[in-house]
Amino acid sequence: MRFLSIFKTPERTAPPSQEEMDRMGRYIDESMKKGELVATEGCLPSALGARVRLANGKVTVTDGPFTEAKEVVGGFAILNAASKEEAVELARRFLGFVGGEGECEIRQLYEAPAPVRA
């Protein structure tokens, strides 16, 4: 099964240091090596992004930064896990690794026929 993990965290003001980048790089390598991680990307500051919204038949675009938001999407990962519990465990480890505050929203991805390992 595959799970999408959306990482949300208070937006930081400073870019990550080289040391942080290296540490994250090693964590990603390690997770790839274990076959736990299928794909992952990190986001640049929300100032470079936008929200595109449809309401009442009208599309509105709000440019970043999303200063009003307590947490913004920091990145995503596609996890390979045999159960939701396994995906949760992987997310727990990831959060422990990055530290600070934040959450991972875990969503199982549609795959048909979906093998469900009870």
Place this chain on the structure above:
Amino acid sequence: MTADTHRAIEAVWRIESARLIGGLARLVKDVGLAEDLAQDALVAALERWPESGVPDNPGAWLMATAKHRAIDHLRRRKLLDTKHETLGHELEAEQERTAPDLDRLDDDFGDDILRLIFTTCHPVLSPEARVALTLRLLGGLATDEIARAFLVPEATIAQRIVRAKRTLREAHVPFEVPRGAERASRLASVLEVIYLVFNEGYSATAGDDWARPALCEDAVRLARVLAELVPQEPEVHGLAALLEIQSSRLRARLGPTGEPILLLDQDRARWDQLLIRRGLKALERAEVLGGAYGPYTVQAAIAACHARATSPEETDWTRITALYDALAQLTPSPVVELNRGVAYAMAFGPAAGLEIVDPLQDEPAMREYYLLPAVRADFLAKLGRSEEARQELERAAGLTRNARERTLLIERAQSLKRV
């Protein structure tokens, strides 16, 4: 015990078991014993964690517990009356090393997993035993899951695993990554096991136990892990590429009522682009490493031709014929020849295809294979030889075991009659 904790422990087990068993096997030099010790640690976790909660570093907890059991075990066997002090030091040092230092973790994980997979795929074991042991020790699958996946009784798999462990022990198979001349053949055995697991999953049909298609996922995962651990071996990337690309079509190859959909009829929008991208990248690595003519890499290259084409018409059939020519030289077989014929027909017309597949009619292995007359029928019909085509379709209908397929073939035969 709450069901939640139980499931959380299972999840930890699946993530940690291979590393745990690999680390222990390095210490006790016996894969079977290593698994027993790891299982003991799991039992301890099942007793302890529901009350204490899952520890912050569950993997380290399991490893520490298992290592204590390892010392106890070795003491009991009085193997180390004099040496145990040394071993004690060794274990302590070992514990230090497995502390969550990322660089260290990196090395240990890779080496232990590699030793483990080379051991579970050792040629001293039968192919069935290699598959069962690999899924059990590296895939973290329970015996009943393996049994359901391979449609055999649980007792059969249990026995297979017990025997495999005993064979490894009795043959004194060293727990190590093979080097030198032995390495290539041992690696081939590992790749073959992963490929067997994948194909078993791929041959699952609608209504099968979920454990069968899940084998594809287990195989892809093993291939990915291996590609990261021995990045210099082109065929490992070739196999990974092949499995990624094959997997990308898993959800497109069955119709709403579970009928198989052939590659050219599949809805390509349902192909998994993430897996295709990963597959193409792995293929590129295999080719850059000089592996363009490895059997898995060639098969991956063929799969990639299809993956790159956004519609059947855009398929580069000329390139596919060249790849099949290569494959027919590397691993000659009637099935490869049949596929080569199909590719030639697509690239250069039905007569070219027929020229390749006609000699296959004398192959004993193809006598009962319904696809040969079905393919010939297709070529003959395109060449306007309707009567011969009809006869071949009827022959194919008589050979297939799939009821839906049979209906389809008979319908096509009848439509030719009317012409």
